[in-house]
Amino acid sequence: MSKTKKRTGKFIIFEGLDGSGKTTALQKALYFLASENKFKSVNFKGVASNTKFGKKIKPKYSTFWFLVDLWFLTRELIKPSLKRKYNVLQDKYYLYLMAHYPDNKKIFNKLWLWFFQTFLLKKPDLIIFFDVEDDIRRKRLKKDINNKHHIELASNPELLAKRKLGYMRCLQKHKDIVVRIDTSHKDIHTVGREVANIIKKEVRRG
Numbered sequence: 001m002s003k004t005k006k007r008t009g010k011f012i013i014f015e016g017l018d019g020s021g022k023t024t025a026l027q028k029a030l031y032f033l034a035s036e037n038k039f040k041s042v043n044f045k046g047v048a049s050n051t052k053f054g055k056k057i058k059p060k061y062s063t064f065w066f067l068v069d070l071w072f073l074t075r076e077l078i079k080p081s082l083k084r085k086y087n088v089l090q091d092k093y094y095l096y097l098m099a100h101y102p103d104n105k106k107i108f109n110k111l112w113l114w115f116f117q118t119f120l121l122k123k124p125d126l127i128i129f130f131d132v133e134d135d136i137r138r139k140r141l142k143k144d145i146n147n148k149h150h151i152e153l154a155s156n157p158e159l160l161a162k163r164k165l166g167y168m169r170c171l172q173k174h175k176d177i178v179v180r181i182d183t184s185h186k187d188i189h190t191v192g193r194e195v196a197n198i199i200k201k202e203v204r205r206g
Helices: 022-033 052-060 063-083 094-099 107-119 134-143 148-154 157-173 188-204
Strands: 011-016 041-045 087-091 126-131 178-182
Touching: 011 022, 011 094, 022 041, 022 087, 022 188, 041 063, 052 063, 063 087, 063 094, 063 107, 087 188, 094 107, 094 157, 126 157, 126 188, 134 148, 134 157, 148 157, 178 188
Parallel strands: 011 087, 011 126, 041 087, 126 178
Antiparallel strands: none
């Protein structure tokens, strides 16, 4: 007699290019989902997480420590939440590190990424990827004058292109569970509603 697999919550991760509006769209989607009485969800930030451990390792800024942070987040928060049948909406996970040029080209980082992804981290049920046209992306980054990192990126189109290529390669490996959203010519309200509908559809699939 076969055992029935226990149902858990859905693990949905949000990945996207700098300037794509990913985090803002996720927050807008959470606003729409809040009206759904039966929708149980938690939202976590990955890669330099908001946990005590994540805040401690943030100054170290290395692929290895970011992966350790993701493992800690997965073990302490993500897996327990899924077990309690909460849908976990994760803002960045290991794909961000896999696409992060030039760090993703270092051989020891490749080995750490393979090890953590294979043995310690949780495979997502769905990846929602936020894309944006290159010219619009640079304009958005330039407008974000309070973010030094975004200003530096806007002035380095070669780096932007290489990180986008890194993401495209990662997404190809996960193509069966990827949904792409182009935010180039959409307002945040429209994108947020689209994201909320995608999440609800995935959750209904069971």
